[in-house]
Amino acid sequence: MAAPHIEVRGVTMAYGRNVVQRDLGFTVGRGDIFVIMGGSGCGKSTLLKHMIGLNRPAAGHILIDGIDLHSATPQELLTLQRSWGITYQRGGLFSDLTLAENVAVPLEQYTDLDDAEIRDIAAYKLALVGLAGFEAYYPSNISGGMQKRAALARAIALDPTLLFFDEPSAGLDPLSSLRLDQLIREISESLGATVVIVTHELASIFSIATNSVFLDAATKTQLDVGPPRQLARSSRHAVVREFLARGELSAGAPVSERSHPS
Amino acid sequence: MTLLTGCWRGEATLPSVTELRTQFEAARSEQWRFSAGDSFEWDSRLLTRLLPIARYCETEQIELDLSALPPAVARLLGLALAVAPAASAAPPRRTLVDRYRAFWRNLFSGTHASVAFVGECTLAFGRFLRGGANTRGIDILWFIQQCGPQALPIVALISVLVGMILAYLGSVQLRQFGAEVYVADLVTIGMVREMAALMTAVIMAGRTGAAYAAQLGAMQANEEIDAITTLGISPIEYLVLPRMLALILVMPLLYLFSVALGLGGGALVAAGLDVNLLQFINSAREAVDLTDIGTGLFKSLAFAVVIAAAGCHAGLLSGRSSSAVGQATTRAVVHAIVYLVVVDAGLNILYNELGI
Ligand SMILES: Nc1ncnc2c1ncn2[C@@H]1O[C@H](COP(=O)(O)OP(=O)(O)OP(=O)(O)O)[C@@H](O)[C@H]1O
Ligand SMILES: [Mg+2]
Numbered sequence: 001m002a003a004p005h006i007e008v009r010g011v012t013m014a015y016g017r018n019v020v021q022r023d024l025g026f027t028v029g030r031g032d033i034f035v036i037m038g039g040s041g042c043g044k045s046t047l048l049k050h051m052i053g054l055n056r057p058a059a060g061h062i063l064i065d066g067i068d069l070h071s072a073t074p075q076e077l078l079t080l081q082r083s084w085g086i087t088y089q090r091g092g093l094f095s096d097l098t099l100a101e102n103v104a105v106p107l108e109q110y111t112d113l114d115d116a117e118i119r120d121i122a123a124y125k126l127a128l129v130g131l132a133g134f135e136a137y138y139p140s141n142i143s144g145g146m147q148k149r150a151a152l153a154r155a156i157a158l159d160p161t162l163l164f165f166d167e168p169s170a171g172l173d174p175l176s177s178l179r180l181d182q183l184i185r186e187i188s189e190s191l192g193a194t195v196v197i198v199t200h201e202l203a204s205i206f207s208i209a210t211n212s213v214f215l216d217a218a219t220k221t222q223l224d225v226g227p228p229r230q231l232a233r234s235s236r237h238a239v240v241r242e243f244l245a246r247g248e249l250s251a252g253a254p255v256s257e258r259s260h261p262s
Numbered sequence: 263m264t265l266l267t268g269c270w271r272g273e274a275t276l277p278s279v280t281e282l283r284t285q286f287e288a289a290r291s292e293q294w295r296f297s298a299g300d301s302f303e304w305d306s307r308l309l310t311r312l313l314p315i316a317r318y319c320e321t322e323q324i325e326l327d328l329s330a331l332p333p334a335v336a337r338l339l340g341l342a343l344a345v346a347p348a349a350s351a352a353p354p355r356r357t358l359v360d361r362y363r364a365f366w367r368n369l370f371s372g373t374h375a376s377v378a379f380v381g382e383c384t385l386a387f388g389r390f391l392r393g394g395a396n397t398r399g400i401d402i403l404w405f406i407q408q409c410g411p412q413a414l415p416i417v418a419l420i421s422v423l424v425g426m427i428l429a430y431l432g433s434v435q436l437r438q439f440g441a442e443v444y445v446a447d448l449v450t451i452g453m454v455r456e457m458a459a460l461m462t463a464v465i466m467a468g469r470t471g472a473a474y475a476a477q478l479g480a481m482q483a484n485e486e487i488d489a490i491t492t493l494g495i496s497p498i499e500y501l502v503l504p505r506m507l508a509l510i511l512v513m514p515l516l517y518l519f520s521v522a523l524g525l526g527g528g529a530l531v532a533a534g535l536d537v538n539l540l541q542f543i544n545s546a547r548e549a550v551d552l553t554d555i556g557t558g559l560f561k562s563l564a565f566a567v568v569i570a571a572a573g574c575h576a577g578l579l580s581g582r583s584s585s586a587v588g589q590a591t592t593r594a595v596v597h598a599i600v601y602l603v604v605v606d607a608g609l610n611i612l613y614n615e616l617g618i
Contacts, residue, residue, distance in 0.1 A: 095483075095583030112273055120310040127313060128341055133348030140483075140582040159305045183341050190334030191305070 003066060005030045005162065005194045006051065011060035013046050019058070019220060020046050026213050026225045033188050033195045033208050035228065037243065038215035044198040045089050047215065048166055051196060052086055053077065064162070082110055085155035089166040089198075091147040093139040099126060099150045100135035106157045125153040128183060130176060145171045149180070156187060163187065165197040169204060177201065181208050202246060206232075214240045266331070267299035270308040279314045294319060297330030304335065313342055379575045380567075383506060386498045390507075396499040397507075405508030409470040413516065416469070420461055421453075421520040425527025428452045433535050442535045446542045447549040449528030454550050458520040459558050460606060462513065463565035467598035471573035474505050475594030478577025479587035487578065497578065506570035513566035514559050521558070553618050557609075564605050572598035 004027035012022040020043040028034045036044045049055045051062055053069040062069050067076055093102050103122040107113060113121070123135055129149035131142075139147055152168055165184070169177040181204045188195050199205060205212065209228050216223045216239060223237045232244035264285055270276060286294045294315070312328075316339055319326040328336045389395040432448035478501060481487050490497050529542045573594040580590035 096585035117307075117310070121306060124306060124310045124313050124342060127343070127345075127347070128338070130345035131348075132342075132345060138583065140586075179341060179344055182337075186334060186337055186341060190332075190338060 002030055004028060005032070005065065006034075006196070007061075007063040007066075008051070009061045009063070011050065011057045011062060013043060013050055013055070014058040015046075021215055022059075022221050024060070024213075024215075024222050026222065028194060028196060028211065030194055031188060031192050032210045033184065033197065035205050035209040035212040036196065036198045036215065037200075037205065037212055037228075039217050039243075040200075042215045042217035044215060045166055048164055048196065048198055052084065052164055053081075082158070083161045084164065085158065085160035085162070086164045087148070087151045087155045087166060087168055089170075091139070091144075091151045093147055093151050093154070095139050098136050098138055099131065099142070099153070102139070102150060103154045103157050106154065110158060121157065122153075125157055126150065128156070129153045130179060145173070145176065148172065149176070152180070152183075159191055159193075161191065161193050163193055163195045163197075165195065165199075167198050167200070169199060169201050177204065180204075184208055202244065205244075214243065264294075264296050265299040266296055266302055266304075266308075268301060269303050270311075271303050271305035272307070274307070276307060276311060279311055282311060282315060283318065293325045293327055295327040295330065298332065304332070308335065309338055309342065312339055316343060317347075375579070376571075376575060379578075380571055382498050383502060383571065386496065386503050387507075389499065390503055395503065396495050397503045398500075401504035402507050402511075405505050406512055408473070409466065409509055410512040410515065413466065413469060413512075414519065417462055417465055417516055417520055418523050420465060421458065421523040422527035422530075424457050424461055425449055425453060425524030425529075426531050428457065428524070429528040429531035433531065437535075442532075442537055443541060443545060445532050445535060445537060446528065446545040449532075450525060450546040450549040451554070453521050453524035453528070454554050454558050456558075456606075456610075458524055459517050459561040459565060460602070462516045462520050462562065463569060463602050464599065466509065466513065466516070466566075467569045467572075467595055467602065470509060471569040471594050471598045472591050474570065474573030475577040475580070475591045476587060478574055479580035479590040482578065482580045483582045483584070483587055502570075502574040502578070505574055506567065509566040509570045510563060513562040517558055517562035521555075557613055557618060561606065561609055564609065565602055568601045568605055569598045572601060 006028040008024050008026050011024040013020045013024070024047070036047055038044055046055065050057055051064075051069075053062075056070055064080055067080065069077070069080075072080070093099075094105065097105070100119065100122040103125050104118045107118045107121060111118075119135075123132070126132060126135060129152050131146060131149055131153065134142060134146070134150075139150065142150070148168060148171060152165065155163060155165070163184075168184075169180050172180060184195055184197070185208050187193050197209075205228050211226065212228045212231065213225045214223045214231065214235075214237075215221075216237075224231055224235045224240050226235075228244060231240050233241075235241050235244075264282065268274075296312075312335070316326055318324075320343075328339065386395055386397075390397050428449045429445050432445050433442060436442050436444055436448070478487070481501070487497055487501075490500055525542075525546060529539055532542050533539065576590045576594035576597065580586050
């Protein structure tokens with residue numbers, strides 16, 4: 001097997017003395033669509049912030065492309081960050097720039113393309129997330145779901161090879177959410193990008209994820225790692241199976257596949 | 263048919279959409295077909311060319327054939343075309359005439375809104391006095407803590423320095439007549455009737471007025487004010503009143519504090535002019551009476567209302583973006599300082615007419 005894209009080794013995350021999760025350990029392979037699951041407040045966003053280097057683990061190491069994020073030189077970090085695309089749970093759009101300008105920011109920062117080319121790329125990326133025609137709008141003048149999608153357009157502006165999405169489909173209608181899933185899978189396939197995604201949407205977990213980790217709020221550690229279908233069927237933990245069972249049901253799987261007799 | 267060869271990615275120079283279109287139009291083909299040639303590489307740059315062409319083909323009902331390209335290209339294009347461009351999505355652009363009109367409209371509606379705002383605050387204050395307002399006492403205490411004790415160091419520093427400046431300024435003139443003793447009178451009258459109230463007000467406009475505007479502006483951006491309004495709670499009672507009352511309660515105290523320290527600063531300078539402390543205190547006591555202190559206290563009350571109103575009003579009217587919050591803060595401080603000086607001038611004229 002090729003070297004993993006991301007390695008999380010014995011990581012403990014804490015805010016001050018308040019430990020959020022401890023002893024996390026898993027790897028994300030190149031080209032994987034890796035889902036971080038778990039109940040609300042269990043530390044998914046926190047884990048994502050650790051993986052992009054915004055927060056420092058209280059213990060353990062996080063390696064991306066074999067480089068430890070917290071002992072990397074600024075130069076190494078910059079090279080890594082150039083190939084990342086990130087969306088935040090609250091959007092994180094620059095509120096005083098139009099959508100097209102928002103998408104243009106990473107392009108202006110990291111490429112030598114001229115303005116017309118950058119405008120074309122921004123228009124294409126916005127069309128990809130279903131926002132064609134909204135180039136000149138400001139974030140405050142569009143809906144919450146549209147802001148989410150615009151943030152995603154900005155994240156994929158540079159055709160990154162590593163993407164981090166925090167609940168990209170929260171607040172979207174089922175159709176937009178389906179198209180978003182298709183888009184994520186397409187990006188991952190066509191560009192061979194690795195995607196790390198926090199989501200609660202069981203339908204999208206089953207349709208796009210190739211691997212996943214389940215964080216538990218009660219025990220404050222990861223309960224299981226593996227492809228979601230496999231976890232749904234044969235996780236050692238009832239919590240994980242239950243979490244995923246409702247998805248299997250709503251996705252129309254036969255009732256007999258459920259782990260507990262009814 | 264167009265054969266795509268080489269590099270269609272990264273920062274390569276690509277033929278423009280128009281060039282590609284003329285190629286097809288020159289060939290008069292019914293079907294526009296792209297195929298991948300030697301060492302063909304692509305990324306989003308390719309799609310920026312294909313997207314306008316695909317849209318054009320849709321409207322002109324030309325068949326576009328991408329089957330000879332990597333399948334992901336067609337799938338990505340499909341996603342980009344899945345939602346038709348928003349037709350009426352004309353950007354809210356403004357012409358010069360619009361701006362000119364908006365300027366005057368804003369000027370009038372702005373003045374109107376300010377007056378209405380002060381009116382609303384007064385009504386809310388009336389309800390508060392009758393005990394029927396949604397104003398929490400704990401909030402008032404919190405804001406008193408914020409704008410009172412925490413402002414003491416900076417008020418102290420400025421007051422001492424202003425007292426010293428007044429003393430120096432006076433001593434240069436007074437020395438010519440050998441009347442250095444009157445330096446105490448000068449500092450006392452200057453601080454009590456004017457400088458203490460004005461300087462604390464300027465400090466508080468920059469410190470507290472700006473903070474009020476930023477707090478309320480951020481709450482506006484975060485939809486907190488919407489939440490408060492839809493809970494049936496008046497933002498004026500819940501947010502503005504505690505801030506304003508806190509400032510109204512604190513400003514007179516800061517004024518007295520500032521007077522005391524200003525006199526201290528003056529006494530320091532006076533000591534250098536051989537006016538000893540006892541002499542200084544005696545002439546200071548004779549220089550002003552309670553009426554003078556009353557005029558200063560009244561000024562500080564008026565200034566408190568002006569600062570809190572300017573800050574809160576700017577915050578409530580703030581837009582929802584981060585730069586709008588910045589503009590609201592700027593507006594709060596600028597308005598507060600302009601109104602401070604205007605109100606100060608007005609009060610001085612009034613005092614003069616009344617002979618106090
Ligand atoms: N900035 C912070 N300071 C202190 N504690 C925090 C901070 N952010 C989050 N926490 C705590 O860390 C825990 C995990 O928060 P996190 O935002 O990672 O949850 P989450 O799994 O993303 O939840 P959700 O699905 O609701 O977004 C929470 O219990 C929260 O109280
Ligand atoms: Mg979260």
